[in-house]
Amino acid sequence: MTYSQLIKLATWASVIVALVLIIIKTWAWDQTQSVSLLASLIDSIMDSAASLINFFAVRYAMAPADEEHRFGHGKAEALAGLAQALLILGSIGLLLSQTVGRLWDPVMVENSAIGISVMIASMVLTGALVLLQRLVVKRTQSTAIEADSLHYASDLLMNFGVIIALILAAYGYYGADPYLALGIGAYVVYSAWGIAKTAFHLLLDHELSDEQRQIITQLALTQPLVLGMHDLRSRQSGHMQFIQLHLELQDNMLLMQAHDVADALEQRIMEAFPYADVIIHLDPVSVADQKIDGKTERFTAPHH
16 A cells, blocks of 8 residues: 555544544443543543544645645644644543542442443454554654554553453442542543654654664765765654765765765665655765864764
């Protein structure tokens, strides 16, 4: 499947699963009055809103570059991730309003078996969605799908916690229900922070990971006729990586030969990063020796 087909499959699956979970959890909460199940329902409502945001954001992010957006529209994915985090945090207020009072005045949980059955079904649906999303992320590097996947993965633990609360309630331990709801809320806040952090990094043009930068450096320094490199700059925007570097070559190298060296390196980098936009600036090594100060990160090829 192509990149766009995988992204569309993941977003459609996310929206459908979120809507199904809302329907079955609403019914289960009505039957049980469990506040921990309510916490899971609120989270599913936020999942649905986030999935709808992703549904439209990733389609916009996939739009090709145009005259007004020369670097494409990839940052729409980061904005979607940030919107998800804000929605998740907003849901916590509603959860707290329903939970705090029950810490001192527990409410009897009814029909625990119904709630447990619904939560097991939710775990199966969520697990299948997470597996699909991780496969898509592995093949596309989509930030929005990765953020969605992280949140749904946290739902698996949340659903398990609800099952524990319902089992305890079945044996008369109703006081555990609000405490588990608060624990679930704390975990959701933690997940939201991770999503927001990733989104901020992308919006502020954070460098690629050290591992990715090391791969780029090794590709450059092992390219034949390359003497060194410096000023490696990189950033992520949606599924695209933007990579710039200065390549150091012999002073007397012919322009066509230098061009071929740069083209060959660009091809190697794009094999490692299929969605990369690569810009390589060529420097005669003697010029590089003169203009680079001690603060500039510089690497020398092993054969130099």
